[in-house]
Amino acid sequence: MFEVLVYVYENYWQGDACPELHQLSRKLTAVGFEAEEIQAALVWLNGLNVAAQNTQVGLPIASAVAPELALTNTPPGFVTQSAGSLRVYSVAEQDHLGAQALGFVSFLETSGVLPPHMREIVIDRAMAAPGDPLMLDDLKIIVLMVYWSFGEEPDALVLDELCDDTEFRVAH
Structure with missing residues (x-):
């Protein structure tokens, strides 16, 4: 399935294309590509499309109730995550994703490149992906x-x- 996703990303890097x-x-x-891989990838992509559309549409926020949220880049209908909030992963998420993948998600979050609404889609799509635990390279494809x-x-x-093979990196 992940080979199909990489092919789609590389050949249709502009999602609207x-x-x-x-x-x-x-x-x-x-x-x-084999029919099984194509079917699995298409089901996965359909779930991704649904999640992204639901996030972009969202529910309207009444600016009178929370005018400070109108100035953020958070999608409509989503309350921004406070600095003191903590994402607690369920046992199923911990088991399926594994420590390496969860650590990478945390790294992306603390680096400020994976906002909470995108993190939730990454977790959702990672839970829908095969592998127990999920390979880190597969998670990187999901993030892309x-x-x-x-x-x-x-x-x-x-x-x-996300694209570099870190196996042969030398720490300085």
């Missing part, structure tokens, strides 16, 4: 796809972190 799922299925078949679904390109340093 991506064809509808049924047409994408035909294109992926023509490229040579979440950025893609919002029509955003990650910062160059973040993109380097």
Whole structure:
């Protein structure tokens, strides 16, 4: 499934250029991906599209109730996470994601490149992905796809972190 997602990201890096799922299925078949991988990826992508659209639409915030929220870059309908808040992961999330993936999500969050609403989509899509625990490279693909679904390109340093093979890095 992740090979299909990488192909989609590389070939349709502008999310609005991506064809509808049924047409994408035909294109992926023509490229040579197996039917099972295509089906799994399309189901996963459909879930990503639903999550991204629901986040972007959101529920309206009454600016009279919380005028300070109108000035933030938080999507409508979402209350910004306070500095003292803490995301508690369920046992199922901890088991499926594993310590390495959770550590990476925490790293992205504390670096300020993964806002809370995107983090929740990353966690949701990671829970929908195969693997127990999820491989870190697979989580990086998920993060890229979440950025893609919002029509955003990650910062160059973040993109380097997501795409670079860290196995052969030398610590200075």
